[in-house]
Amino acid sequence: MSQGSPKFTGSNAEQTRRHNRCVVLGQIRRAGKMGRAEMARASGLSVQAVSNIIASLEDEGMLIEAGQRSRGRGLPAPQYALNPDGGYALGFEVRLHSTSITLLNLMGELRCSERQPLLDTDPETVSRQLRHQMSRMLEDTGVDARLLLGAGVVMPGPFTPTGLANTASVLPHWQDIDAENLFASALSMPVLVENDANAAAVGEHISGCTNMLSNYAFIYFGTGVGLGIVHQGRLFRGGSGNAGELGHILVPVPDAGDTSLAGLSSRMTPLENIASRDTLQQRLARAGLDGHTDDELEALAAADNPVLQQWLHDASISLSHAVHVVENLFDPDTVVLGGALPDSLLERLVQSISLAEHSTAQRKNRPVPRVMQGHSGELSAARGGAALVINSLFTPQTLS
Numbered sequence: 298m299s300q301g302s303p304k305f306t307g308s309n310a311e312q313t314r315r316h317n318r319c320v321v322l323g324q325i326r327r328a329g330k331m332g333r334a335e336m337a338r339a340s341g342l343s344v345q346a347v348s349n350i351i352a353s354l355e356d357e358g359m360l361i362e363a364g365q366r367s368r369g370r371g372l373p374a375p376q377y378a379l380n381p382d383g384g385y386a387l388g389f390e391v392r393l394h395s396t397s398i399t400l401l402n403l404m405g406e407l408r409c410s411e412r413q414p415l416l417d418t419d420p421e422t423v424s425r426q427l428r429h430q431m432s433r434m435l436e437d438t439g440v441d442a443r444l445l446l447g448a449g450v451v452m453p454g455p456f457t458p459t460g461l462a463n464t465a466s467v468l469p470h471w472q473d474i475d476a477e478n479l480f481a482s483a484l485s486m487p488v489l490v491e492n493d494a495n496a497a498a499v500g501e502h503i504s505g506c507t508n509m510l511s512n513y514a515f516i517y518f519g520t521g522v523g524l525g526i527v528h529q530g531r532l533f534r535g536g537s538g539n540a541g542e543l544g545h546i547l548v549p550v551p552d553a554g555d556t557s558l559a560g561l562s563s564r565m566t567p568l569e570n571i572a573s574r575d576t577l578q579q580r581l582a583r584a585g586l587d588g589h590t591d592d593e594l595e596a597l598a599a600a601d602n603p604v605l606q607q608w609l610h611d612a613s614i615s616l617s618h619a620v621h622v623v624e625n626l627f628d629p630d631t632v633v634l635g636g637a638l639p640d641s642l643l644e645r646l647v648q649s650i651s652l653a654e655h656s657t658a659q660r661k662n663r664p665v666p667r668v669m670q671g672h673s674g675e676l677s678a679a680r681g682g683a684a685l686v687i688n689s690l691f692t693p694q695t696l697s
Contacts (some may be wrong), residue, residue: 316693317342321350322359323691325379330363332374351377358444359383359403379403384690385440387448387484388683389427390493390676392520393418393468397679398430400438405504405687409438410676419470424483431484446690447487449682450480451496453520489685493517494541495532496681497636498525501671503684507633514629515671516543516619518636518643519678521569526627530692533627543619544569551614568619572612574637580604591639591674598641609642613649620650620668624658632658635671636678643673 320340325331333351337344354360361380365373381404388399396415400408411430415423427450435442453468481488491499498515501507507515507527515525522544526533534540547565570576581588581597584604588594597605620632634647647670653659658667672680 317346318350318354319689319691319693321347322354322379323693325360325377326691330376330378332366332376334374357383381406383444384446385444386446386683386686387431387434387486388451388496388679388681388685389430389448390451390496390679390682391415391418391423391427391468392453396423396426396430397676398427398434399676399679399683400434400440401503401680401683401687403687403690405500405684407676407680408440409434410679412675418468420474420476420479424479427480428483445486447489447686448480448484449489449491449496449685450476451491451493451678451682452476453493453523487686489682489689491682491685492523492541493519493636493678493681494523494525494543495534496525496685497672497678498527498633498681499532499688500677500681500684501633501635502527502530503687504680505633505635505672506669507631507671510630510665512628512630513633514623514627514631515633515635516616516623517678518572518574518634518638520575521545521573522619524623526629528627543623544573546619546622548615548618551611568615571615572619577605577608577612580608595639595641598639598645609645609649613646614651616646617651617653621653621656624653624656624667628657631665631667631669633669633671635673637675638673640670640673643670 317340320342321336324336324339331339333344333347336342336347336351340347351360359380360377360383363376363378366376381402384403385408386401388401390397392415394415395412397410397412399410402408411434413426413430415426431448452471477488477490480490494515494517497517498513501515502510507513511527511530513527515527517523517525524541524543526541545567548568548571550564550566551571577594578588581604586597586602586604588597588605594605616634623629623632634643638646647668650668652667671677
C-alpha cells in the first residue's frame with residue numbers, strides 16, 4: 298500500500314509559488330489576521346510578492362478582508378484573514394468493519410460527519426463506499442464540489458509488507474495495492490493516504506491541544522494502538538513509512554493488584570493485547586457485556602463495571618511503560634493520548650499513568666504537562682484525514 302504526503306511537482310517557479318503561498322497562509326492561520334507589510338517582514342518576501350499572493354487567494358475565496366489597522370500616519374492597512382468557507386477537506390477512515398467520513402472547513406471546524414458499516418474490506422468495495430459517502434455528504438450539506446481541496450484517507454498500517462502482516466489491526470487485501478491512486482481515481486480529487494495515528498496527530502495540531510507545539514507524540518487508540526510522531530512540525534515516518542507501530546512493541550504483562558511500574562511481570566506481550574479498544578471489547582464480550590459504542594462504554598464506566606475497571610488498571614500500567622519508552626526515544630514536548638475511546642476513559646487513563654522519574658521529560662520549567670488528553674471518539678482519525686489536507690496548505694514543503 299502506498300503512503301502519501303504533500304509533494305511539490307512542476308517547474309522550479311511553480312514549486313516556489315506554491316511554497317510561498319503556504320508560507321503566507323501559515324502566517325495568517327497562526328496570527329488570525331495580518332497586513333501585507335507584516336507578512337512581508339515575517340516571511341522575508343517582498344511586499345509586491347505578498348500582494349500578488351493575497352490577490353490570488355482573495356480571487357480563490359480563501360482570504361477575506363478583516364478590518365484595518367492604523368499605522369500612525371498614512372492610510373490604515375487592510376488586514377486579511379482566512380475565509381472559513383473558502384475551501385473544504387474530506388477525511389475518511391477505513392476500519393475492518395466500518396468507514397467514516399468528515400468534512401472540515403479551512404479553520405479545521407467540523408461541518409458534517411457520518412459512519413457506515415463495511416461488509417467487505419476488498420479495495421473495490423471500500424473505494425465504491427467512500428465515493429457514495431462523499432456524494433451523499435455533498436448533497437446533504439450543499440457544499441460545492443469545486444471547493445473541495447482534496448481528501449485524506451486513513452487506514453491502519455503498516456503500509457508495506459512487514460513482519461507485522463496478518464496481525465489483528467492490519468487490513469487484509471491491501472498489502473500490494475497503490476491506495477493513493479485507487480482513491481484518487483474513485484474520488485476524482487487529490488488524495489493523501491496515511492495511517493490512523495499519524496492522521497490523528499496532525500488533526501490534533503490543526504484543532505487540538507498541540508496547535509502551538511512543533512514536537513510531540515500522539516498515542517492513538519484505534520483497533521490497535523498506534524503512535525504519531527511530530528518533529529519540528531513534520532510527521533516522522535521512518536524509512537518505509539511505518540514508524541510508530543507502538544501497539545506491536547512488547548511490554549511486560551501487569552501483575553494483578555499493582556498499579557505501579559514495579560507491578561510488571563516477566564511475561565511479555567504486545568501493547569495492543571492489553572491497552573487497545575479491541576482488547577477491551579473482547580473482555581467485555583467474554584463477560585456477556587456490550588461495549589461496541591461510546592455510549593455503552595460510557596455507561597459501563599459510570600457504573601464502575603469491574604471488567605472495564607480491570608482493563609483500565611492493566612492498560613494504565615502498560616501505557617506508563619510505553620510513555621516512558623516514547624519520552625526517552627523521541628524527547629517530545631508532550632505525549633498526547635487520543636483516538637477511538639470515550640472522553641471519560643481517556644481522562645482516566647491520562648490521570649492514572651505513572652510518570653517515571655528517570656526520563657528526559659523530567660525537567661524544570663516545562664511549558665506543557667508530560668501527558669495530555671487529545672481528541673477522542675470514533676471520528677478522531679477521520680477528522681485527522683481531513684486535517685492532513687488542510688495542514689498541507691499551511692506547511693511549506695522542501696523545494697527540490
